[in-house]
Amino acid sequence: MLVKTFGSAVYGVNAMTITVEVNLTEGVGYFLVGLPDSAVKESMHRIESALKMCDYKMPRRKVVINMAPADIRKEGSAYDLTIAMGLLAASEQVNGDALKDFILMGELSLDGKLQPIKGSLPIAIQARQEKFKGLIVPKENAREAAIVNNLEVYGAENIKEVIDFFNGDLQLEKIEIDTRREFLEQQQGLDFDFADVKGQENIKRALEIAAAGGHNAILIGPPGAGKTMLAKRLPTILPPLDLHEALETTKIHSVAGKLPINSSLISVRPFRSPHHTISDVALVGGGNNPQPGEISLAHNGVLFLDELPEFKRTVLEVLRQPMEERRITISRAKFSVDYPASFMLVSAMNPCPCGFFNHPEKECVCAPGVVQKYLNKISGPLLDRIDLHVEVTPVSFNELTSHRVSEKSEAVRERVIKAREIQQERFKESKDTHCNAQMTSKKLKEICVLTSAGENLLKTAMEKLGLSARAYDRILKVSRTIADLAGSPEIKVEHLAEAIQYRSLDRESWGN
16 A cells, blocks of 8 residues: 655755655565665664554555655654654554645654654745645644744644544644744843943944944953953844844754754844854854854854954854855755855954953063964954954953943944844845945945045055955945944045044054
8 A cells, every 4th residue: 555644854944845655565574765864764663663662563564665756865863753654554554544734744762752853944834835734743843833824733742642633533732823922022131231341332332333234343352351241242232133034043043953942933133152163064064964054053143253363264264255145055966055144243352362462551471473473363354354343451440340320232222223224225125235234346336435535534544554455345334334323324534434443453553
């Protein structure tokens, strides 16, 4: 008897429906075809044990299982439930009439319990697109999949519940989520706040500019000056995620298996802070079965690289292309996958190995030339792609003990949102541009028009600092953001002057 059940395979952040065909004929043996990997082949042992524990039997005839399309490699243990239900329906131990209407995914334990899987959200989106009636997944993944409307989502704890559901002996609870209400509720409340930081008003100003225009920034200063503390509070002043961004971010975390158990939608901007020992594959993504890296997990959020010069050179260099294109393509011999990687890069570093170069009180003990050598660990092309170079100085005792109340993140965020609204109106005709940092060279010429005084100022700065053409573009983009924060339709000299001062790490002007 031939029976078809349906599962799903995740490639990149999208899913593809997999048809599992089970055919029982005269003879003996189990044959699993359709490019399954070792984890899929091992499913027969898990299925046999799970069915036995639930008082069902494995068919003792010749079993041929084909996973179509047969030219695409199937990986992982999430097909256990799909194959098991096909076997039971083909051996007439379960009513298979309704199997054609459902996508079934779940890993089986030896006792029949269903274990969580990765990628429930993209699987649910694909199931709705292909007009399936419903989706059955492990209970821990049900809320995540239920974000998708117009699709019946059921969570099961074990295979016995799924069998009884199709036999009509049990009605599984349909999981329903009011996505918009839950999304808005989860956006309330922030763990960090700019008001927690004493002093450092100039650094807060620089981060406000970075947030308003989506600019990359590097904080350079001595140990204990507050670089990490400030960077961790950057997401609190970024505009809140909209529903589309939240779904896109949740898909990536779902594929990577990073969503908490029983969670649904990611409603706050990600903040990823990998250790400096990270490999280049872990940062950008990859592996035999490509998985999203840290830059994709930081999509629509912040990627924070602390102690930037301590990262391996090869790791930092792979960042250059994703920072420009805002996506990463991972290519293999037979296929390639795309992961979005639109993140804000915020990094922090000490100015020298001892950490006290340019310190107002403590003396640097590094030998001559060591400061420049330390900075040379970061390549010029990477520094060019960082818009804001911000020098962080230590907080004085008087500022630490001051009772003056600092401005809250909420107030800063309101200004940032207003600036972003100006940019959204400016780029409403452009599909891929949403903020000033994403402006193309063509848009830059149209939007960032300077006065003659501004051109003279920028020319002098370019000559004095030895800036590159890319740094020139960055200065124009930052000055446009400063003008947006000020509500000015044109870039004034003072906006340009403030933008120029954020190029302090360029080679000729630092460490000599």
